[in-house]
Amino acid sequence: MSQPVLAHVALGANLGDARATVRDAIAALDRLPQTRLLRASALYRSAPWEASGPDFINAVAAIETVLGAHELLHALQALELQAGRERPYRNAPRTLDLDLLLYGDAIIDSPELIVPHPRLRERAFVLLPLAEIAPALVSAAELQAVAGQVIERL
Incomplete structure (x- = not known):
């Protein structure tokens, strides 16, 4: 059996009951095979970033999993x-968006998956909740760089 890996997942939603959807998705992460939820951030509200529609509800969760990175990606897509979740066009409003931010210390660059997530360090709605649950992974300079983005902890 493989060794468990610490992974971080960003969650977001801006259609329907986004708060309930994100909370349900956090709980669903704990039910994935060979995976357990370690911790989850508070919920945050942010304006759409390079997207349209209502404000997003966001969070970040830390999980421990034996699933491989691509297996985990497929499990996240199944939850979406x-x-x-529909994908009518790039950055469309969504009922649920789950992004694999980090998978241990792996660097993955495949057509299907890039880890660390390529825009992880550009988005307050990812960095603030990540810093809440894993402060060692986010520097003060990174937080300062996104300080102009509007985000509210709920």
Whole structure:
């Protein structure tokens, strides 16, 4: 059996009952095979970033998993589909968006998956909740760089 890996997942939603959807998705992460939820951030509200529609509800979760990175990606995509996720166009409003931010210290660059997430360090709605649950992973300079982005802890 493989060794468990610490992974971080960003969660976001801006359609339907986004708060409930994000909370349900956090709970669903704990039910993935060979995976357990270690901790989750508070919920945050942010304006759409390079997207349209209502404000997003965001969070970040830390999980421990034996799933491989691509297996985990597929499991996250299945949770998105269960929540009614559609992809009519790039950055469309969404019922649920789950992004694999970090998978241990792995660096993955495949057509399907890039880890660390390529825009991780550009987005307050990822960095603030990540800093809440894993402060060692986010520097003060990174937080300062996104300080102009509007985000509210709920």
